[in-house]
Amino acid sequence: MRITIEIDSKSELEKLSALFKTFKINAVNVITADDIAIPVTKGDKKINPNDLFGIWANKPRSLENIRKDAWQRKPAIG
Numbered sequence: 001m002r003i004t005i006e007i008d009s010k011s012e013l014e015k016l017s018a019l020f021k022t023f024k025i026n027a028v029n030v031i032t033a034d035d036i037a038i039p040v041t042k043g044d045k046k047i048n049p050n051d052l053f054g055i056w057a058n059k060p061r062s063l064e065n066i067r068k069d070a071w072q073r074k075p076a077i078g
Contacts, residue, residue, distance in 0.1 A: 007013055013030075020028055 005016065007016060
């Protein structure tokens with residue numbers, strides 16, 4: 001079994017360590033954010049990118065339009 005617990009400070013780590021000692025849990029591995037390697041997935045080299053050129057030829061897009069359409073946030077409920 002593997003359990004992941006994310007903590008933000010050293011004091012939280014100390015509290016968690018005390019909890020483990022209370023329950024006599026000795027097998028604990030600590031992994032820091034620096035130790036985590038993000039997997040890199042290689043792309044499919046057989047896809048021809050030239051087929052993508054001109055996909056918005058009939059509907060030109062600007063950066064402002066993309067932001068307006070894609071990044072809208074829902075208002076906070078309150």
